[in-house]
Amino acid sequence: MEHRAYKQALFAVRNEESALDIVQDAMIKLAEKYGDNPASEYPMLFQRILQNTIRDFYRRQKVRNTWTTLFSSLQTSENEDGDPLENISSTNNSTPGTPDDELEQSRTIAAIEFALTKLPARQREAFLLRYWEELDTAETAKAMGCSEGSVKTHCSRATQSLAATLKAQGVELP
Amino acid sequence: MNNDSRQIDPKRIVSMLNKSTEHMDASTRHALQRARSRAMAAKHSSNWHDGTIGLHLASLFDQHRLSMFVLAIALIAGSTGYWHHAQQHAATHLDLAILTDDLPMEVFVDK
Numbered sequence: 001m002e003h004r005a006y007k008q009a010l011f012a013v014r015n016e017e018s019a020l021d022i023v024q025d026a027m028i029k030l031a032e033k034y035g036d037n038p039a040s041e042y043p044m045l046f047q048r049i050l051q052n053t054i055r056d057f058y059r060r061q062k063v064r065n066t067w068t069t070l071f072s073s074l075q076t077s078e079n080e081d082g083d084p085l086e087n088i089s090s091t092n093n094s095t096p097g098t099p100d101d102e103l104e105q106s107r108t109i110a111a112i113e114f115a116l117t118k119l120p121a122r123q124r125e126a127f128l129l130r131y132w133e134e135l136d137t138a139e140t141a142k143a144m145g146c147s148e149g150s151v152k153t154h155c156s157r158a159t160q161s162l163a164a165t166l167k168a169q170g171v172e173l174p
Numbered sequence: 175m176n177n178d179s180r181q182i183d184p185k186r187i188v189s190m191l192n193k194s195t196e197h198m199d200a201s202t203r204h205a206l207q208r209a210r211s212r213a214m215a216a217k218h219s220s221n222w223h224d225g226t227i228g229l230h231l232a233s234l235f236d237q238h239r240l241s242m243f244v245l246a247i248a249l250i251a252g253s254t255g256y257w258h259h260a261q262q263h264a265a266t267h268l269d270l271a272i273l274t275d276d277l278p279m280e281v282f283v284d285k
Contacts (some may be wrong), residue, residue, distance in 0.1 A: 002206045003195040016202070024209035031217035109194040112187055131184040132191055155184075163182035173186040 005050055008128050011116045012054045022057055026050040047143040108171055115165035119158055126154030
């Protein structure tokens with residue numbers, strides 16, 4: 001459960017440490033507040049908590065960014081000479097000497113993850129909850145706090161966007 | 175772009191995403207494991223805390239009843255003591271008056 005949650009958070013916030021913090025916060029909230037609930041309710045509750053925690057992160061980041069923008073205009077960046085590629089987190093674990101098929105798979109996974117990060121937040125949320133977490137439309141709507149119709153629309157648009165982005169990258173799904 | 179190119183089977187994407195979680199690096203796995211342990215510890219702590227609060231409330235209720243009982247006993251004892259002391263004081267006062275031949279007029283009055 002926490003592995004998929006981590007990936008979801010990572011797609012949303014694009015920072016490994018923040019994603020870990022979000023998952024940990026969500027798990028602690030689930031345990032503290034709903035620990036006595038029936039285990040069958042955990043997936044839905046956890047997803048709702050996770051999505052709320054991600055939204056809280058966005059809100060905090062918005063405030064932080066306001067201050068950062070304000071201060072960065074007053075000072076020069078220390079990383080101007082740094083390699084920008086160093087800041088891109090590697091999501092594929094290919095190592096030198098990896099067989100071709102494994103490398104190809106890693107590339108496909110990286111392309112899918114990139115495409116997911118490019119989706120609007122609500123579309124990504126709906127797509128992942130509906131298809132990856134295997135919640136039904138009603139559960140997804142409940143977790144997202146929207147109507148079932150909106151879930152269907154978000155999922156449809158997400159699927160189309162993913163297809164378009166992957167096609168643009170020349171990625172063929174196995 | 176035709177309709178076919180705009181369709182993709184979500185299951186195929188999900189399958190690849192599942193593979194990506196399988197290949198998660200060890201440090202992330204450990205961090206997530208630690209996070210899960212912390213959450214479980216928080217749950218136990220929460221349960222223990224709830225239990226403690228329950229016990230504490232119960233004992234507080236018992237303590238309240240006990241303190242009321244003790245207060246009532248103390249009041250009765252205090253009142254009795256005061257009454258006894260007042261009676262003793264009155265008797266002593268009268269004895270002293272008899273000895274000093276300074277009895278008040280009401281002593282001689284037949285009530």
